[in-house]
Amino acid sequence: MTPPLLGPLLEVTGLVRDYALPRRRLFERPGSIRALHGVSFAVMAGESFGIVGESGCGKSTLARAVLALERPTTGTVRLLGRDLTALRPRDLKAMRRHMSMVFQDPYGSLDPRHRVARIVAEPMASLMPEVGRAERAERVREALSEVGLGAAAAERYPHEFSGGQRQRIAIARALITRPELVVADEPVSALDVSVQAQVLNLMLDLRERLGLSYLFISHDLSVVRCVTDRVAVMYLGRIVETGPTAEVFARPRHPYTQALLDAVPRPDPSRRGHRHARGEPAGGGQGGCPYAARCPRAAAVCAQAPELAEKAPGHAAACHFA
C-alpha cells in the first residue's frame, strides 16, 4: 500500500527534453532540438491542473514524460513522492497502476477487434496480474457503470458506439486500476459540442466521486477553464504563465496568454472584426524571451530571458512587463 502522501501527488522539476535531429553527414555530431526547457510544476491530490498551448509548445512531450513513456534529458518526475525517472523497470511498472491516460481520438485508441470488456480490463491484466478473473470482471462492470454505460456494453465492440460513448469507454479503461492521476490529452477535441459537454461533466463528476487528479492538456482554453483548478500556459517548451485558472483567465499577465484568450472566436456577433493575433511561433533568439518576436510590448530588456516569477499570490508569469 502507498504511504500517506505529504507533498504533492505529482511533482515535475526542471524537465528538459532534447530530441536528436537527423545527421546530414555520417560522422557529424547530430544536432538536437529542445522540446522542453526546464518545466516545473506540481499537482496536489484531488486537483485538476490544465496545460494549454499551441502545437509545438511541448505539451504532449510533457504528457509523455509525466507518464514515463519517455525519459527526460534532465529533470525529475515524482509521483506519490517517488522519482519515476530513477526507478528500475520493475518498480516503474508497479507505479503505473497509479496513473493512466485518456487520449484524443476515441476511434484510434480502442482496438476494433476486442470486446469492450477486454479493452477496459487490459490495464489490469498487465499491471495488476494478482487480481483474479472474477474480481476483474466485477471491476469492469463497476468502471462501466461509473462512466454511465450499462453492463451490456461489456460484450459489444467499439464500432457499435458513438464517439462520445467511445470516449466513456476510454475513461472507464483509465479508471480500472483506480489511479490517483489521470492524464487527459485533448480528451474532448474530437467530439461534437453537445457531446463534449456530456464528457466534461462526467470528468467533473468522477473527480468529485473518486477524488481523482487530472493533468488536463488542451489547446482549447474554454474547455480548460471549465474543468481545471490551476493552469499553466506553455510557449515553445516553457511555462510562461501559471496560476489559478479563474485568475489567469480573468487577469492574464503574459502577453501570450492575452493573445490566446483574445484569439478564441466567441459566440458574440458584436465582436466581429476585432481581433489582432499576429505572427507564428518562431525559434526565437538565443537566450532572450521566446515570445519577443511576436510580442507587441517587446523592448530592449527582452533580449534577456525573463524568469517565471510570482506576480500575485500563486500567479506567476515569465514577462518583464507582467
Added chain:
Amino acid sequence: MPLLEVRELSVSIGGVRLLDGVSFAVERGDSLGVVGESGCGKSLTALAVMGLLPAGATAMGSIRLDGQELLGAPERRWQAVRGRRVAMVFQEPMTALNPVRSIGAQVAEGPRLHLGLSRPDAERRAVQALDRVGLPTHRFPPTLYPHQLSGGQRQRVVIATALACDPDLLIADEPTTALDVTIQAQILDLLADLAGERGPGKQGMALMMITHDLGVVAETTDRMLVMYAGRVAERGPTAEVFRRMAHPYTRGLLAASPHAAAARMGEAPPGLRLPTIPGQVPDPAHRPLGCPFADRCAFVTDGCRAAPPPEIAVGPEHTAACIHPRAEPAP
C-alpha cells in the same frame, strides 16, 4: 437574382435521406454561416453545391448559380463552375495540397486550366494570389513546397488556390478546425476580409462558412443557417439569430459550448456542470416523422411529433422550424 439559390435540396445515399428539403440563397458579396454538429448535413450541402456528391448519392431539388440550373447538369458544365466560379477550402491543408509540387505551380493550375493563361501569366497570377493571402513573394517564393510551410501557411496556400480564378463564391468547410487558436484567428480575419473586398467592376466574393463552431459563425458571417438532422432548424441575420435563438436546438447548442460556459463562469471556481442536450442525434435511417429534435427537446408537445414543423417567421428575415419558438431573450 441571388448568386446561388438552393431550393428544396434533398440528398439520399443508399436509400437513406441525409439532406431533407434544404433551401437557402447567397447574394453576391454576402457571407453565410452554416452551423451544426456532425451528421447534420452541412458538409453534404457544400459538396452538393460543388457538384462533388459521392458516387451513389441521388439529389433532388434545385441548385442555381446566377439562375442557371446545375443539379443534373452534365459534368462539362460543372467543370466550368467548379474551381472557376465556386471554389472550396477544406479542413486539412496537408491533404488538400500536393506534396510533390511547388506551391506556385499548384496555385497557377486553376488559372491555366480555367482561364487559359500562359504559364508565365498564370505564375504571375499565382504570385498575386499568394500575396493577397499574406504570403509575400520575398519571404514565400512560389518555388517552395508544402512541407516547408507551417499549418497556417499551408491553409493560406489552399485559400490562394481557391482565389486564383476570382470565384464568385468561396465555400470554406471547417477551414480552421485543424489550426491553432492564434492561427485560426488570422485565417478567419483573412477570409472575412476577402469576402468584404470589392475590386473594380466586381461586386465582391460571397463566402459560405461551414463550421461546428458558433464562435466562428458569429465572428465571420452576416447571415446564418443552423442545421439539424438534415434540415434547416433556424435561419436569419447572424446578429438576430444570436439575439433571439428561437429554436430550442440553437439555444441548447450555444449553452453546451464550453465557450459560453466559460463566459458564464466569470471568476467562479470550476466544478460548475455544463448544460447538455439530452439524448443523441436521430439515426438518419430512422428519423422520426415529426420534428427531428422532438426527443431531445424540453418544450415538446404532441403537435411536434405529428408532422415536420414548418419554418415560422420569428422576426424580419428570421425563421425557426419550430411550432413553439422561444420568445424570451436568449440566455
